[in-house]
Amino acid sequence: MTxxxxxxxxxxxxxxxxxHLALTTVNDTIKQHKTITDDYQDQPVSMINTIQERxxxxxxxxxxxxxxxxxxxxxxxxxxxxxxxxxxxxxxxVATSVVMDQDKNSEMPSHxxxxxxxxxxxxxxxxxxxxxxxxxxxxxxxxxxxHKKRGTVPRETDHFVELDRICIPKxxxxxxxxxxLHSVENxxxxxxxxxxxxxxxxxxxxxxx
Amino acid sequence: xxxxxxLPPDLxxxxxxxxxxxxxxxxxxxxxxxxxxxxxxxxxxxxxxVLSRSNPRFSLEDQFGDWVSKNISTEWKQIGxxxxxxxxxxxxxxxxxxxxxxxxxHTDLTRHYTLMxxxxxxNEDQRTVWWQEPGYGLQRKRDVIVWEPDHLEKxxxxxxxxGTWAFFNTNILHNAENVQEYRIAVHVGFEVDPFGVFMxxxxxxxL
Numbered sequence: 001m002t003x004x005x006x007x008x009x010x011x012x013x014x015x016x017x018x019x020h021l022a023l024t025t026v027n028d029t030i031k032q033h034k035t036i037t038d039d040y041q042d043q044p045v046s047m048i049n050t051i052q053e054r055x056x057x058x059x060x061x062x063x064x065x066x067x068x069x070x071x072x073x074x075x076x077x078x079x080x081x082x083x084x085x086x087x088x089x090x091x092x093x094v095a096t097s098v099v100m101d102q103d104k105n106s107e108m109p110s111h112x113x114x115x116x117x118x119x120x121x122x123x124x125x126x127x128x129x130x131x132x133x134x135x136x137x138x139x140x141x142x143x144x145x146x147h148k149k150r151g152t153v154p155r156e157t158d159h160f161v162e163l164d165r166i167c168i169p170k171x172x173x174x175x176x177x178x179x180x181l182h183s184v185e186n187x188x189x190x191x192x193x194x195x196x197x198x199x200x201x202x203x204x205x206x207x208x209x
Numbered sequence: 210x211x212x213x214x215x216l217p218p219d220l221x222x223x224x225x226x227x228x229x230x231x232x233x234x235x236x237x238x239x240x241x242x243x244x245x246x247x248x249x250x251x252x253x254x255x256x257x258x259v260l261s262r263s264n265p266r267f268s269l270e271d272q273f274g275d276w277v278s279k280n281i282s283t284e285w286k287q288i289g290x291x292x293x294x295x296x297x298x299x300x301x302x303x304x305x306x307x308x309x310x311x312x313x314x315h316t317d318l319t320r321h322y323t324l325m326x327x328x329x330x331x332n333e334d335q336r337t338v339w340w341q342e343p344g345y346g347l348q349r350k351r352d353v354i355v356w357e358p359d360h361l362e363k364x365x366x367x368x369x370x371x372g373t374w375a376f377f378n379t380n381i382l383h384n385a386e387n388v389q390e391y392r393i394a395v396h397v398g399f400e401v402d403p404f405g406v407f408m409x410x411x412x413x414x415x416l
Contacts (some may be wrong), residue, residue: 003410088350096296120321120400145407147401149284179401199321200348200380207345207378207407 131188320398331390
């Protein structure tokens with residue numbers, strides 16, 4: 001069976017001070033904006049991914065994807081991550097799920113199928129979610145490579161095959177392969193997570209040693 | 210990867226013409242090699258300062274992109290041709306470190322896996338060697354360079370044949386050793402492993 005993610009419950013919980021910092025960062029830099037504009041990328045806290053408009057087709061209908069702006073926590077958390085997780089990280093940040101118009105949160109419940117732009121693997125630590133049944137789903141396009149290049153965003157996805165899914169629990173590290181196409185489904189509002197990005201697999205879960 | 214098709218002769222010629230057409234070592238205005246520039250890297254081996262060989266790499270994406278996408282994989286990130294050069298005695302290096310026949314052990318900056326296809330080599334017994342640093346995992350972040358590598362533990366070693374695709378993990382510390390002269394190769398760089406050569410399945414974890 002395809003290995004898409006692993007629950008890393010042996011890794012230590014994030015200390016409260018960093019949880020608080022992450023939530024404050026999100027509140028200060030993201031939630032004050034009602035709509036997504038360029039000013040998301042003009043914040044005092046460095047943004048470590050990019051917001052691109054993504055439209056995909058599901059059951060014949062065009063759907064606008066949610067967005068996931070991510071802001072750095074590296075100056076604050078790097079020593080803790082080095083000591084407790086790994087020294088091989090490439091990014092440490094906090095991200096939250098947003099839509100173009102936050103009054104329409106429930107009308108846009110999906111992050112469309114994609115591979116990540118800035119990383120190959122990610123440790124994901126969910127802090128807050130508006131509803132407990134948000135699923136991260138992994139996909140494969142029949143006849144195509146399982147591992148896709150960075151920034152792949154297919155438009156037509158109805159023929160894709162579901163490989164696996166997980167409803168990520170709060171305050172638990174989940175490690176997943178961000179080069180396998182994945183989506184997040186049924187986000188009714190809030191979804192905020194600390195994320196540690198990797199270009200390699202230092203935890204030895206996905207790549208043979 | 211003997212199941213992958215050999216490069217057609219016309220593409221081999223394009224790659225060789227491109228790399229052999231360069232003034233080696235590159236002059237100043239050729240420094241902007243888009244995939245791998247010339248680095249002056251002095252490292253310590255057996256207590257002595259030595260100068261690493263350099264491996265500038267030039268893009269072949271315009272000429273090779275369609276062929277690679279059709280015959281190898283659509284998931285490539287870079288395609289280029291490189292040669293191994295000595296910097297000692299060139300305008301790039303005026304220090305007193307002795308020129309080494311080896312590269313300093315490193316992980317790559319621009320890719321995580323590469324398909325390498327050796328076109329020509331100056332001596333038969335050029336080795337590619339992989340290393341692990343005690344106290345660290347096998348997989349390392351991008352652009353790690355071990356400047357004092359005597360304590361590294363050898364993980365694997367191979368002499369790549371000419372005219373055969375070899376796929377390797379560039380997140381593992383590695384270097385080319387005993388390169389006495391040239392070492393010309395086509396590289397297809399990847400950020401993912403589209404062939405699944407290095408990837409585990411859930412069954413692997415159970416075992």
